[in-house]
Amino acid sequence: MKDLFVEIWESVRRNKMRTILSGFAVSWGIFMLIVLLGAGNGLMNSFLQGGSGFATNSVSVGGGWTSKPYDGLKAGRRIRLDDGDVAVTGGDLFAENVDQVSATVGTNATVNYGKKSINGYIDGVYPAAQEMEKRVLLAGRFINDKDIADSRKVVVIPESTAWSLLENGQDAKTLVGKHIKVGDLAFQVVGITKADRMRNSRDLYAPYTTVKTVYGMGQEVGSISFTTKGLDTEKANEEFEKQYKSVINLRHRAAPDDDRAIWVWNRAHQDVEMKQGRNILSTALWIIGLFTLLGGIVGVSNIMLITVKERTHEFGIRKAIGASPWEITKLIISESVTITAVFGYIGMFLGMVSCMILDKTVGQAKMSIMDDEIAMLVNPGVGLDVAIEATLVLIIAGTLAGFFPARKAARVRPIEALRAE
Amino acid sequence: MLIELKDVNKTYNNGQPLHVLKGINLSIDSGEFVSIMGASGSGKSTLLNILGILDNYDTGEYYIDGRLIKGLSERQAADYRNRMIGFIFQSFNLIGFKTAVENVELPLFYQGVSRSKRHALAMQYLDKLGLADWAGHYPNEMSGGQKQRVAIARALITQPKILLADEPTGALDSKTSEEVMQLLGQLNREDKVTIIVVTHESGVANCTNKIVHIKDGIIGQIEDNREHSASAFGINTTMK
Ligand SMILES: Nc1ncnc2c1ncn2[C@@H]1O[C@H](COP(=O)(O)OP(=O)(O)O)[C@@H](O)[C@H]1O
Ligand SMILES: [Mg+2]
Numbered sequence: 001m002k003d004l005f006v007e008i009w010e011s012v013r014r015n016k017m018r019t020i021l022s023g024f025a026v027s028w029g030i031f032m033l034i035v036l037l038g039a040g041n042g043l044m045n046s047f048l049q050g051g052s053g054f055a056t057n058s059v060s061v062g063g064g065w066t067s068k069p070y071d072g073l074k075a076g077r078r079i080r081l082d083d084g085d086v087a088v089t090g091g092d093l094f095a096e097n098v099d100q101v102s103a104t105v106g107t108n109a110t111v112n113y114g115k116k117s118i119n120g121y122i123d124g125v126y127p128a129a130q131e132m133e134k135r136v137l138l139a140g141r142f143i144n145d146k147d148i149a150d151s152r153k154v155v156v157i158p159e160s161t162a163w164s165l166l167e168n169g170q171d172a173k174t175l176v177g178k179h180i181k182v183g184d185l186a187f188q189v190v191g192i193t194k195a196d197r198m199r200n201s202r203d204l205y206a207p208y209t210t211v212k213t214v215y216g217m218g219q220e221v222g223s224i225s226f227t228t229k230g231l232d233t234e235k236a237n238e239e240f241e242k243q244y245k246s247v248i249n250l251r252h253r254a255a256p257d258d259d260r261a262i263w264v265w266n267r268a269h270q271d272v273e274m275k276q277g278r279n280i281l282s283t284a285l286w287i288i289g290l291f292t293l294l295g296g297i298v299g300v301s302n303i304m305l306i307t308v309k310e311r312t313h314e315f316g317i318r319k320a321i322g323a324s325p326w327e328i329t330k331l332i333i334s335e336s337v338t339i340t341a342v343f344g345y346i347g348m349f350l351g352m353v354s355c356m357i358l359d360k361t362v363g364q365a366k367m368s369i370m371d372d373e374i375a376m377l378v379n380p381g382v383g384l385d386v387a388i389e390a391t392l393v394l395i396i397a398g399t400l401a402g403f404f405p406a407r408k409a410a411r412v413r414p415i416e417a418l419r420a421e
Numbered sequence: 422m423l424i425e426l427k428d429v430n431k432t433y434n435n436g437q438p439l440h441v442l443k444g445i446n447l448s449i450d451s452g453e454f455v456s457i458m459g460a461s462g463s464g465k466s467t468l469l470n471i472l473g474i475l476d477n478y479d480t481g482e483y484y485i486d487g488r489l490i491k492g493l494s495e496r497q498a499a500d501y502r503n504r505m506i507g508f509i510f511q512s513f514n515l516i517g518f519k520t521a522v523e524n525v526e527l528p529l530f531y532q533g534v535s536r537s538k539r540h541a542l543a544m545q546y547l548d549k550l551g552l553a554d555w556a557g558h559y560p561n562e563m564s565g566g567q568k569q570r571v572a573i574a575r576a577l578i579t580q581p582k583i584l585l586a587d588e589p590t591g592a593l594d595s596k597t598s599e600e601v602m603q604l605l606g607q608l609n610r611e612d613k614v615t616i617i618v619v620t621h622e623s624g625v626a627n628c629t630n631k632i633v634h635i636k637d638g639i640i641g642q643i644e645d646n647r648e649h650s651a652s653a654f655g656i657n658t659t660m661k
Binding site: 003014314316317318320321322324325326413414415418 | 503
């Protein structure tokens with residue numbers, strides 16, 4: 001082993017400039033690969049963080065219109081969810097796959113605070129909504145079970161709604177404990193949640209039971225949300241949705257296989273799509289990176305070809321004194337792999353440093369979308385897995401680069417090699 | 422017989438076919454010191470390359486120690502060259518970026534001998550050839566005679582059955598030439614090394630014990646030269 005490295009070192013030393021130039025192309029290829037993948041990861045992390053408004057195992061259900069006649073009723077009938085549906089969802093039938101259940105019912109209402117007045121939308125929710133919709137509390141608390149039980153007149157306000165009720169520059173948190181007027185009734189503000197993307201500035205959250213009784217909603221339910229458990233595969237999710245739809249549909253005398261009678265929005269699918277998107281992006285980046293690297297491989301291969309040509313006579317001597325073709329092949333390929341690996345690691349190291357620099361600079365820049373700030377890049381960089389994969393790529397690349405020159409060197413008959421000068 | 426050639430033919434086929442060896446029959450016994458002498462272009466080098474398994478022949482048979490040397494794989498040929506044959510070339514063929522001792526070690530490297538062991542052995546052979554002080558020098562720092570002695574050390578280190586030398590004195594002045602030939606004679610006498618020297622100089626041939634004349638690819642007269650009297654210049658005259 002040591003002998004081999006001594007041989008490689010001697011050869012490299014005699015061709016310093018040439019080795020460095022071709023090695024640089026390899027460094028550049030790996031550098032690009034690492035930076036591209038790192039930035040791509042940062043971008044995907046940023047998307048994932050931004051898109052995580054809901055827990056990925058949460059499902060929302062709403063009423064729709066029937067699309068086929070059933071049980072003597074015509075198609076095109078409006079389906080309204082009701083308390084019975086909520087009970088069934090949280091009941092024994094789906095106990096295996098349904099975890100927490102929340103329902104909403106909402107209505108428009110004029111909201112007043114001080115001199116400000118907005119056209120708000122009051123959403124009756126269960127405590128479970130906080131976790132399902134990933135509401136982050138900035139101050140106070142969320143709707144709790146006691147609020148539900150007592151139908152208390154309390155509200156939780158997203159920051160963005162609070163701003164529209166306050167004078168410019170006032171801190172949203174100061175609203176906690178204050179009373180605001182919703183329609184004709186006074187509600188106490190018990191919590192402020194973080195404003196999040198895509199949410200308008202007129203939502204308020206009140207206990208489900210309060211909204212129901214105050215606004216005389218009867219049995220009607222706006223939408224049902226629940227978290228699922230034990231649905232690990234796409235197939236399991238689809239199976240569950242199909243069964244769920246048929247049960248709810250039948251409660252409303254709609255065909256069990258009617259896809260439009262109620263709508264079911266399962267974030268699990270979104271999650272899968274997100275993962276697929278991530279895979280597509282990283283595959284694309286790998287391909288770009290590999291093509292960049294290809295230039296380096298061709299460069300090293302060329303250098304090795306020239307080296308082999310120059311050393312033909314030397315190989316002739318070696319063969320005359322007993323070097324087998326494999327010994328010659330080994331010499332060339334290990335030289336090629338060594339050059340590729342050393343320069344590849346330099347590129348990999350620089351690429352990782354650049355990812356860190358990206359994190360400190362571009363990564364800190366924020367994009368502002370709908371009052372919500374998200375970082376451009378979140379944790380750019382590559383993991384150990386990519387480093388290992390890249391190492392494998394380098395070894396394969398080096399072998400490939402050395403393969404044809406090595407074969408050429410090994411094949412020359414000793415007598416011809418000795419004649420060469 | 423150590424070496425036996427039976428009706429060996431060789432034709433070069435690049436462009437105009439050239440029938441170089443036209444039925445060579447030759448036997449050489451272990452311990453002989455033979456020269457193959459002939460004019461330039463008579464096919465001496467071609468014959469020596471076949472003897473050294475560097476090149477192959479078209480028809481006939483070639484045996485070393487009773488083993489037929491024909492249609493060998495390159496790997497096998499390399500192994501035979503490594504273990505049975507030592508080469509000395511006119512142009513020395515030392516590897517320029519390796520020191521004298523590294524050059525001498527190389528055949529043992531291909532036998533998988535450990536670093537320290539082959540270094541010790543190489544030093545021993547360099548010492549035997551009076552070059553111990555030159556072990557760390559590169560070929561371009563040495564004189565022609567020194568280089569050829571390094572090459573001889575390299576050829577001897579595997580203790581081959583046969584030492585093949587193609588015009589070993591061709592690039593040396595007459596004094597050094599004589600020293601090299603004396604050295605070969607001494608190796609033959611004292612260490613019983615079988616040596617075959619190719620030359621076109623009668624003076625060189627006269628240093629050997631048997632002279633095989635080759636002309637136009639055919640073996641001619643075979644002279645017994647144990648008296649070393651074949652030279653036109655008489656016994657013990659300088660060669661050139
Ligand atoms: N590789 C080759 N291809 C074609 N012709 C060759 C080759 N090697 C030698 N010859 C020719 O074969 C003849 C014998 O060559 P060679 O054996 O080298 O002669 P010598 O060593 O006796 O001078 C010469 O005419 C030479 O030109
Ligand atoms: Mg010749």
